[in-house]
Amino acid sequence: IVPKDGEYTFILDSDDGSRLTLDGKQIIEYDGIHGVGRPKRISVQLKEGRIPLRLDYFQRQFGKGLSLAWSGPGFRRKRLTADSAEQAKDLQQAIASSSVEGLDPALVEEFKSLRKQLEENKRRKPWEDYGMCVSEIGTNAPDTYILTRGSPQGKADKVDPAFLSILGGEPPAIAPNAQANTTGRRLAFAKWITDPQNRLTSRVFVNRIWQHHFGRGIVRSPNNFGQLGEQPTHPELLDWLASNFVEQGWKIKPFHKLILTSKSYRQSSLASPEALAKDANNDWFSRFDLRRLSAEELRDSILAVNGKLNLQMYGPSIYPTLSKEVLATQSVPGKGWERSGPEDQSRRSVYIHIKRSLLVPMLSNFDFPDPDVSCEARFITTQPGQALGMLNSDFLHSQSDEFAKRIRAQAPEDLDEQIRLAHRLALARNPSDDEVARSKKLIEQLQTKHQISEDKALAFFCLYIYNLNEFSYVD
Structure with missing residues (x-):
């Protein structure tokens, strides 16, 4: 209702489509693209x-x-729209009653029908599986333009696909192919990435593999081969490895063998005084840099030693058992983390399901990277949580029990041989006589002083083996 003759100002604000019509004439249109904000x-x-006013509105x-x-x-200035959730509910009730003056009866019925369909769809069981799909545009790609301020309507200069000029790239030559189904x-x-003349790809790749085995790359900044990154310590070696890798058909397995059989990899981590004086940073x-196993390597090694590592490949992710304290940190307790069977839980760590808000504690303890960001190289930390987890976690105790069962089955009724077998399986060497004697003494004291059964005492000995630095480090 207009109180008196005069000039009136209407102010409309929304971030999606809206339209204001006054006395049958559209006076404002807001398309949600131009002038947002x-x-x-x-x-x-x-x-x-009285003047009829109509407001059409769409909100995502x-x-x-x-x-x-x-x-x-x-x-x-006075508001004409609801400014609170309660007023919005009043509007819903008004539509439901269909008795408010000015509401189109046909639109009210359409609203009720759509709302009923919405409620029915909510009650339906959702599909078990959803498939992601990608549409193919065919052999003719649409033109690409620079969009002024990102607006789809603000087309500026047309641009064609090309490689980075700083890397010596030129517009790609795409030969016409009558049999092709895509743009090519x-x-x-x-x-272009795998062109033999493009040495950057092969250099980066072999540097990554070198870093995996030695704990750091020939270029210490694996994500940055530019001027702001670290210079290679052995540029000629890096170039030779990259060239050899390409000549061998980009095959990774022979490259692993080349590194593992090299003199550099087989060196001891012990350094002479002369080497420390001349090459303190190595x-x-x-010499070989002392390297602790990564979180995944450590978990897999524990399973491999006791014979429970499941080498099955492919398939869905696995869900290790988590304590109730860890599961309580979920935003929705009881949801978002399944429980795999014993066989699946013993698969390699690469198959563990990664949920950013619910990481496996053992992996987190040993510097598993934050899934939210890219990690070019893992930081190696030493902190109390690692020792506490290795000594007290349910996972380590259960795996120690399995380790004890294995050595007991392979060397029954012979404690000395069980001790030697445990050292060979976990440390890849035979123990000294002194180590055997000290291990026997530990097992006997656990039984006599702490009243622990023979089987449990052997399991605690296996837990001790798992906690040796020699097991966790490559030296």
Whole structure:
């Protein structure tokens, strides 16, 4: 109702589509693309009395909503839209009653029908599996333009696909192929990446593998081979390895063998005084850098030693058993973490399901990287939680029991041989006579002083073996 003749200003603000119609004439349109974030204003001359007003509005999820206000002679700005959740509920009730003046009966019925369909769909059981799909545009790719301020309507210069000029790239030459079903752009990009003349790809790749075995790469900044990164300590070696890798057909297994059989890899971590004086940081690889196993390597080694490691390949992720204290940290307790069977739980760590808010404690203790960010090289830390987890976690105790069962089955009724077998399986060497004597004494004291059974005492001995630095480090 217009209180008196005069000029009135309407202010409309929304982040999606909206349209204001006054007395059958559209006065404001907000398309949700142009002018986002700036309320639209318009001033019109109105006469006293009733004037029909219609507001059409579309809102996607998580938008800021709709705001409509007006001002005129004798009053300041007043809101015409609901400004609280309660008022929004009142509007829903008004539509449900269909008795409010100004509501189109046909639209009210359509609203009720759609709302009923929505409630029915919510009650339906969702599909078990959802498939991601990618549409193929065919052999002719649409033109690409620079979009001014990111607006799809703000097309500027046309651009064609090309490689980075700083890397010596030029526009790709895509030969026409009558049999092709695609544009050929991705194939051209893949060929450029793996071109024998493009040494960057092979250098980065072999440096990564070198880092995996030695704990650090020939280039210490594996994600940065530019001027701001570290310079290679052995540039000629890096180039030779990259060339050899390409000549061998980019085959990874022979490259692993090449490194593992090299003199550099087979060196001891013991350093002579002369080597420490000349090469304190071991930049020249005068010795092997003492390297602790990664979180995944450590878990897999524990399972391999007791004979429970499941080498099955492929398939879905696995879910190790987590304590109730860890599961209590979920945003929705009881959901988001399944429980795999014993066989699956013994599979390699690469198959463990990664949930950013619910990481496996053993992996986290040993510097498993944050899944939220890229990790070029893992930080190796030493902190109390690692020792506490290795001594007290349910996982280590259960695996120690399995380790004890294995050595007991392979060397029954012979404690000395059980001790030697445990050392050979875990440390890849025979123990000294002194180590055998000390291990026997430990097992006997556990039985006599702490009243522990023979089987449990042997399991505690296996737990001790797992906690040796020699087991966790490559030296």
